[in-house]
Amino acid sequence: MADNAVRKVRDDIENGIVAGEFAPGSRLDEVTLSKRFGVSRTPVREALMQLSATGAVELRPRRGAIVVDHSPQRVYEMFEVMAELEGLAGSLAARRCTASDRAALSAAHERCRASAEAGGTDAYYYDNEEFHHAIYAASHSGFLAEQCGALHRRLRPYRRLQLRVQNRLRASFDEHEQIVKAILAGDEEAARARLRAHVVVQGDRFGDLLSAFAERARP
Amino acid sequence: MADNAVRKVRDDIENGIVAGEFAPGSRLDEVTLSKRFGVSRTPVREALMQLSATGAVELRPRRGAIVVDHSPQRVYEMFEVMAELEGLAGSLAARRCTASDRAALSAAHERCRASAEAGGTDAYYYDNEEFHHAIYAASHSGFLAEQCGALHRRLRPYRRLQLRVQNRLRASFDEHEQIVKAILAGDEEAARARLRAHVVVQGDRFGDLLSAFAERARP
DNA sequence: CACCCAGCTCTTGTATACACGGCTTCGGAG
DNA sequence: CTCCGAAGCCGTGTATACAAGAGCTGGGTG
Numbered sequence: 001m002a003d004n005a006v007r008k009v010r011d012d013i014e015n016g017i018v019a020g021e022f023a024p025g026s027r028l029d030e031v032t033l034s035k036r037f038g039v040s041r042t043p044v045r046e047a048l049m050q051l052s053a054t055g056a057v058e059l060r061p062r063r064g065a066i067v068v069d070h071s072p073q074r075v076y077e078m079f080e081v082m083a084e085l086e087g088l089a090g091s092l093a094a095r096r097c098t099a100s101d102r103a104a105l106s107a108a109h110e111r112c113r114a115s116a117e118a119g120g121t122d123a124y125y126y127d128n129e130e131f132h133h134a135i136y137a138a139s140h141s142g143f144l145a146e147q148c149g150a151l152h153r154r155l156r157p158y159r160r161l162q163l164r165v166q167n168r169l170r171a172s173f174d175e176h177e178q179i180v181k182a183i184l185a186g187d188e189e190a191a192r193a194r195l196r197a198h199v200v201v202q203g204d205r206f207g208d209l210l211s212a213f214a215e216r217a218r219p
Numbered sequence: 220m221a222d223n224a225v226r227k228v229r230d231d232i233e234n235g236i237v238a239g240e241f242a243p244g245s246r247l248d249e250v251t252l253s254k255r256f257g258v259s260r261t262p263v264r265e266a267l268m269q270l271s272a273t274g275a276v277e278l279r280p281r282r283g284a285i286v287v288d289h290s291p292q293r294v295y296e297m298f299e300v301m302a303e304l305e306g307l308a309g310s311l312a313a314r315r316c317t318a319s320d321r322a323a324l325s326a327a328h329e330r331c332r333a334s335a336e337a338g339g340t341d342a343y344y345y346d347n348e349e350f351h352h353a354i355y356a357a358s359h360s361g362f363l364a365e366q367c368g369a370l371h372r373r374l375r376p377y378r379r380l381q382l383r384v385q386n387r388l389r390a391s392f393d394e395h396e397q398i399v400k401a402i403l404a405g406d407e408e409a410a411r412a413r414l415r416a417h418v419v420v421q422g423d424r425f426g427d428l429l430s431a432f433a434e435r436a437r438p
Numbered sequence: 439c440a441c442c443c444a445g446c447t448c449t450t451g452t453a454t455a456c457a458c459g460g461c462t463t464c465g466g467a468g
Numbered sequence: 469c470t471c472c473g474a475a476g477c478c479g480t481g482t483a484t485a486c487a488a489g490a491g492c493t494g495g496g497t498g
Contacts, residue, residue, distance in 0.1 A: 248479075249479075249480070250478095250479075260480090264480090264481090280480090280481090281479085281480060281481075282480080283479070283480070
């Protein structure tokens with residue numbers, strides 16, 4: 001339920017997982033969490049179930065919840081699927097986008113340009129998210145937009161780590177430029193191919209992913 | 220939570236939705252459901268949350284759960300996304316499948332052939348599911364297999380309705396034949412294209428989808 | 439000395455009780 | 469007659485109590 005208590009608990013646990021406070025494989029005890037957050041076990045249980053649904057934790061019957069261990073291979077697979085869905089979204093956007101979609105996409109792109117030139121990875125990270133969501137919206141497929149949004153959110157921590165790599169920010173923006181051009185030109189296949197290449201982890205970026213994992217492993 | 224009570228309640232509600240007992244847009248009252256299934260509100264709540272996670276119902280804060288109304292457009296969008304993911308799975312399967320994957324795929328295909336010739340749509344429906352799962356497994360991407368499985372399951376009722384259309388069963392099997400050939404030949408692009416075409420709702424099949432909806436609307 | 443079994447404890451799964459927010463209905467006023 | 473508002477009721481959200489299964493520990497035995 002998007003209610004107050006359970007939402008708060010869910011977000012707190014999620015943040016704790018991303019921050020490394022709850023290590024992968026560690027047990028999440030319901031009573032410990034409830035005492036920690038000052039609520040009863042009920043909202044904690046519901047939060048854990050929601051996290052289980054989004055794949056952040058694994059619930060084993062009668063044995064509690066453990067933080068899932070995202071191996072590099074699994075993260076790679078997730079980016080692979082994400083690339084495919086984003087490619088579809090780009091293709092549909094190139095075909096269907098309206099004038100207001102174009103305006104929103106261009107505006108998001110310009111915000112990315114500004115933050116890329118300012119050099120703040122955090123600001124760029126946020127604007128980058130807006131950019132991708134503008135593409136989802138332009139696809140005019142509500143279900144696709146939901147799926148993309150959910151996966152995007154799930155990959156958020158890893159994307160954030162990847163952006164820290166030197167020059168990745170600039171390269172990302174240059175790729176955006178090509179993507180925008182293809183969508184505005186109505187070139188479905190170019191939009192699909194460029195978005196796919198933008199998202200998928202390949203070449204040097206696979207090494208970046210591994211190094212990001214290594215960095216995260218440290219305290 | 221794959222526990223006994225909540226799993227049973229969840230499956231019962233899901234079946235009720237598919238069977239049309241719970242009409243789209245209708246309210247699912249927690250106390251009514253709990254009395255009906257002879258359990259307390261707690262497992263009912265958890266079941267509803269799981270159904271909300273899989274998209275079968277919508278949970279509005281403080282206002283209860285309602286059965287989501289899948290418009291034809293939305294179902295079309297879901298098949299569109301499914302087609303994309305299956306295409307990716309087929310492409311990966313063509314590249315990566317091992318000897319045992321090939322054997323499993325061929326075996327599933329032969330079972331489909333048998334039930335197609337026997338003419339039983341229910342049997343074919345089941346074997347068809349096995350066939351697609353064999354492709355997911357052959358992709359050797361655990362995450363992709365999970366996503367495909369989840370979407371497949373979500374679309375199950377609509378696929379079942381579609382198979383009732385005359386000759387669709389035979390056409391489906393013929394498409395399978397081409398897909399198997401492409402995967403066994405290691406032709407990634409052919410496998411992708413044929414799986415996509417197999418799954419997506421286009422041409423006559425869009426009319427079939429609409430008629431299936433019309434039929435389901437009746438008591 | 440190692441292995442197995444039994445009892446205990448700790449945690450999850452379920453039930454019930456309590457609190458708070460929204461919806462509805464009934465009454466009054468314009 | 470219609471519209472607005474307040475109070476009561478119904479239903480969800482949260483807390484707590486009870487039951488049952490899984491893991492652990494300690495003692496006994498081979």
